[in-house]
Amino acid sequence: MIEEMLxxxxxxVETKEYEKYKTxxxxxxxxxxxxxxxxxxxxxxxxxxxxKNGDVKMIKNAGGTITNPFDSTVxxxxxxxxxxxxxxxxxxxxxxxxxxxxDANEMLNLMRSRGISDEHINLMMHCGIDLKSWLHGxxxxxxxxxxTVDLVRNHPLIPTDVTVKGYIMDSLTGExxxx
Amino acid sequence: MIEEMLxxxxxxVETKEYEKYKTxxxxxxxxxxxxxxxxxxxxxxxxxxxxKNGDVKMIKNAGGTITNPFDSTVxxxxxxxxxxxxxxxxxxxxxxxxxxxxDANEMLNLMRSRGISDEHINLMMHCGIDLKSWLHGxxxxxxxxxxTVDLVRNHPLIPTDVTVKGYIMDSLTGExxxx
Numbered sequence: 001m002i003e004e005m006l007x008x009x010x011x012x013v014e015t016k017e018y019e020k021y022k023t024x025x026x027x028x029x030x031x032x033x034x035x036x037x038x039x040x041x042x043x044x045x046x047x048x049x050x051x052k053n054g055d056v057k058m059i060k061n062a063g064g065t066i067t068n069p070f071d072s073t074v075x076x077x078x079x080x081x082x083x084x085x086x087x088x089x090x091x092x093x094x095x096x097x098x099x100x101x102x103d104a105n106e107m108l109n110l111m112r113s114r115g116i117s118d119e120h121i122n123l124m125m126h127c128g129i130d131l132k133s134w135l136h137g138x139x140x141x142x143x144x145x146x147x148t149v150d151l152v153r154n155h156p157l158i159p160t161d162v163t164v165k166g167y168i169m170d171s172l173t174g175e176x177x178x179x
Numbered sequence: 180m181i182e183e184m185l186x187x188x189x190x191x192v193e194t195k196e197y198e199k200y201k202t203x204x205x206x207x208x209x210x211x212x213x214x215x216x217x218x219x220x221x222x223x224x225x226x227x228x229x230x231k232n233g234d235v236k237m238i239k240n241a242g243g244t245i246t247n248p249f250d251s252t253v254x255x256x257x258x259x260x261x262x263x264x265x266x267x268x269x270x271x272x273x274x275x276x277x278x279x280x281x282d283a284n285e286m287l288n289l290m291r292s293r294g295i296s297d298e299h300i301n302l303m304m305h306c307g308i309d310l311k312s313w314l315h316g317x318x319x320x321x322x323x324x325x326x327t328v329d330l331v332r333n334h335p336l337i338p339t340d341v342t343v344k345g346y347i348m349d350s351l352t353g354e355x356x357x358x
Contacts, residue, residue, distance in 0.1 A: 001208045002267055002344060006355060008229035013354040021223040022351065025277060029180045032216070037239075037255050039207075039263075042225060043232035044200040050187035053222035060216075060239040062255035070308055071250050076216050076241035078314070082289040083277060084218075088181055098204060098262060110261040114338040124335065129249055135257070156303065159293040165181065172201065175192040176185060 023054025025084065032057040032080040034073060034148065035092040036064040036099070040171045045092070048174025057086060063099030063138065064092060066148050069155060077152065081162055089152055089162060092176070093145040094169040100144075102137025141168060146179055202233025204263065211236040211259040213252060213327065214271040215243040215278070219350045224271070227353025236265060242278030242317065243271060245327050248334060256331065260341055268331055268341060271355070272324040273348040279323075281316025320347060325358055 012018065029051075035041060037060045045051075057080040059073055066073045080086040108121060108131065125131060138144035149166040152158060166179040191197065214224060216239045224230075236259040238252055245252045259265040287300060287310065304310060317323035328345040331337060345358040 001210055002269065002342070005208075005210075005228045005230075006357075009227055009353065009355045012227045012229070013349075013352050016352075018223060018227065018352045021219075021226065021353070023219055025218055025275065025350075027218045029184075031180055031184075037211070037236045037259070039204055039233050039236055040200075040202055041232075042230060042235065042237050044197060046221060047200065048188055048191045048197065049184045050191070051184075051221060053220075054218050056221060057216045057218055058221050058239050059241075060237050061251040062238075062258040065251065067251040067254060070313055072240040072244065072246040072252055075246060075313060078286065078290075079241040079277060079281065080216070082286055082293070083281070090181065096204065098258060102258065102262070107257065107261055111257075111336060111338075114261070114340075116336055116338065120335050134249055134254060156299050157290060157295055159290075159295065161293075163181070170192075171204075173192050173195075173197045174188070174200070176188045178185075 021053040027056050027084060027086060029055045030085055030087045031090060032059060032077055032086045033090045033092060034059045034064050036060060036094055036097055037062055038094060038097065038171065041094060041169065044174045045169065057084065063097055063144065065099065065138065065144055066151055067134065069151060074155060078157060081158065087162060089164045091145050091148045091152065091166045092169050093141045095171045097141055099137040100141050104132045104135035107135045142179065200232040206235050206263060206265060208234045209264055209266045210269060211238060211256055211265045212269045212271060213238045213243050215239065215273055215276055216241055217273060217276065217350065220273060220348065223353045224348065236263065242276055242323065244278065244317065244323055245330050246313065248330060253334060257336060260337065266341060268343045270324050270327045270331065270345045271348050272320045274350045276320050278316040279320050283311045283314035286314045321358065
């Protein structure tokens with residue numbers, strides 16, 4: 001699959017299709033979006049919000065959540081705000097998110113069935129890695145987005161003049177609902 | 180700016196423009212991509228690789244880096260691999276990345292000038308948060324991608340049959356070069 005993508009890429013460059021995407025590294029809309037890595041949002045989310053190349057900083061992980069206030073998501077927001085002029089942050093969850101109801105024990109069983117040994121899993125836990133809570137998803141998407149909004153809004157390193165808002169996107173229609 | 184986006188969204192849904200993006204949550208290409216939140220890649224990266232809605236899981240943060248082996252990026256990869264059938268992982272850095280040369284002291288000064296107090300910064304450091312290393316970028320994009328590839332490839336919870344490859348994308352032309 002990667003090989004096919006690389007062939008596509010060579011044609012894209014040769015035919016100069018990139019010319020219509022020219023822009024700078026500064027986000028024209030001064031917005032950063034934290035959202036989910038979900039397959040259904042890759043094209044749908046920018047299309048449904050009218051986002052063009054150059055408009056926003058796009059931060060994505062499983063669920064669009066922040067697993068720790070000093071993780072790479074908050075670090076990314078700090079770069080966006082302090083270095084790149086972002087003034088508004090949108091946290092966008094979505095319907096039918098795979099992280100909703102994600103269960104750590106089930107995930108650990110899937111790992112064992114793919115050859116990760118119990119010895120290694122136990123060793124990590126003995127080293128203080130809390131796999132059970134790290135691999136646990138959220139119960140309710142609405143509450144998870146609300147929690148992330150609160151975390152960003154009250155983060156001690158985020159300036160108080162930054163607007164932080166939460167939304168849920170319909171994974172089929174792209175419709176955005178404010179929290 | 181957000182208001183403008185919401186108006187666009189209402190028209191998008193009303194005119195059923197979403198119909199061409201219909202897909203499931205399983206990535207058709209069985210690929211997860213870890214890349215940068217950069218403004219220049221939002222439309223360019225999918226276009227330059229021929230990625231359609233439904234094809235891949237897209238994980239994005241500042242620099243496309245992993246700040247900790249148990250952070251949200253690795254957690255996202257685990258969900259993609261164990262729950263959603265991903266078999267190939269692409270780590271894609273890009274030219275002119277803002278995280279290259281990012282300096283923690285400069286960022287802390289920007290924070291102070293926006294009203295974050297020295298008292299709070301010092302308190303966090305006393306609580307064991309290593310802001311200096313967390314806010315430090317990488318020196319060399321090539322080396323940073325290589326490091327991330329190694330970290331994912333050798334992560335104790337990633338199965339050995341998953342392919343992990345590193346690339347640099349030209350931020351202007353979208354050209355992908357393998358490491």
